[in-house]
Structures are given as C-alpha cells and as structure tokens.
Amino acid sequence: MPRFMDVHYGMHGITAEQLDDVHRADLAAAHAEGVHFEHAWADPESGTVFCLSEAPSAQAVRRAHERAGQGVDEVHPVPLSV
Amino acid sequence: MPRFMDVHYGMHGITAEQLDDVHRADLAAAHAEGVHFEHAWADPESGTVFCLSEAPSAQAVRRAHERAGQGVDEVHPVPLSV
Numbered sequence: 001m002p003r004f005m006d007v008h009y010g011m012h013g014i015t016a017e018q019l020d021d022v023h024r025a026d027l028a029a030a031h032a033e034g035v036h037f038e039h040a041w042a043d044p045e046s047g048t049v050f051c052l053s054e055a056p057s058a059q060a061v062r063r064a065h066e067r068a069g070q071g072v073d074e075v076h077p078v079p080l081s082v
Numbered sequence: 083m084p085r086f087m088d089v090h091y092g093m094h095g096i097t098a099e100q101l102d103d104v105h106r107a108d109l110a111a112a113h114a115e116g117v118h119f120e121h122a123w124a125d126p127e128s129g130t131v132f133c134l135s136e137a138p139s140a141q142a143v144r145r146a147h148e149r150a151g152q153g154v155d156e157v158h159p160v161p162l163s164v
Contacts, residue, residue: 005123005132016162023164041087041134041160048158050087050132052123076130078123080098082105 001036001054003081004061007074012047019049022070026051029067033060052078083118083136085163086143089156094129101131104152108133111149115142134160 014022019042026037035055042049051072055061058075065072096104101124108119117137124131133154137143140157147154 003123005125014162019162019164040164041085042162043087043158043160044162046158050158050160076123076125076128076132078125078132080096080101080124080126082101082122 001056003078004053004055004058005076005078006051006053006061006065006072007076008049008051008065008070009073010047011042011049012044014042014044014047014049022049022068025068026064026070030055030064032067033064035060035064037064083138085160086135086137086140087158087160088133088135088143088147088154089158090131090133090147090152091155092129093124093131094126096124096126096129096131104131104150107150108146108152112137112146114149115146117142117146119146 038052040051120134122133
C-alpha cells in the first residue's frame with residue numbers, strides 16, 4: 001500500500017497527552033478509510049506535526065484526519081524511503 | 083538523545099538511487115557530528131525529502147547535511163512522538 005507523510009501546521013504548544021489523543025482519534029477514524037497511521041512526530045515550538053501512514057490514496061489520508069476532526073495542511077506521497 | 087525531523091525542498095524527480103546515495107553521504111558525514119540518521123522519505127513529485135535523526139542539536143543535524151554537500155531547509159526538534 002502506498003505510504004504518505006502528512007504535515008499539520010499551527011499546533012503550537014501541543015503536549016504529549018494531546019498528541020496521544022489526536023493519534024487515538026486518527027486511528028479510530030482511519031479504519032473506515034483503509035488508512036494505517038504508523039507514527040507521528042511533533043515539534044511543539046513551531047507547531048508542526050508529521051504523520052507517517054500507509055493508505056490507498058492521499059485523499060483517504062485527508063478524509064481520515066477530517067473524520068477525526070482535524071485539518072491537514074500537506075499530504076505527500078513518499079514512494080521512496082531508506 | 084533528542085530527535086529531529088528535517089525537511090529538504092526542491093528535490094524534484096529524486097530517484098531511489100539518488101536517495102540511497104544522499105543517505106549514504108549523510109551517514110558518513112553524520113558520524114563526525116554525533117548524528118544518527120534513522121530514516122528518510124522522499125516525495126519526488128513535490129521535491130520534498132523528510133529525514134528523521136537522533137542528534138545532539140539541530141545545529142549538528144544542519145552541519146551533518148552540509149558536510150555531505152547538502153543544504154537543509156528546516157530542522158524541527160520532535161520531542162514528542164507516538
């Protein structure tokens with residue numbers, strides 16, 4: 001399944017607990033879209049969150065985040081990795 | 083050791099072989115800066131490359147990429163992850 005890195009901006013001051021909550025909401029919503037969120041990393045200072053997923057399409061990643069009540073600013077297909 | 087996600091723009095059309103070469107150059111240069119590059123993901127279409135590392139500082143990540151002959155556009159400390 002294709003892999004994606006999505007990026008959220010504006011999440012300044014996000015805490016570990018909030019990241020856990022957001023990730024849990026994403027996981028619950030993702031199932032309906034066939035998306036598997038693998039990892040998320042957050043920079044509370046710049047308010048940037050990166051999420052790595054496997055998904056049928058970029059649109060599915062976007063819909064999964066929307067179902068979880070979140071916007072997403074960028075969804076990058078990342079067919080290459082090392 | 084702190085973890086960082088750095089982002090490179092403008093790498094349109096990067097191939098799997100080029101990503102391997104860049105990652106190998108990074109690994110060689112990283113040692114001198116105490117940086118451990120864990121993974122890299124590339125979106126050839128938008129020209130975006132994401133690198134996850136453990137490093138003593140954001141400056142060390144920046145210097146490691148520079149030693150390898152590459153610029154880096156953003157270096158985000160990512161103290162939170164799930």
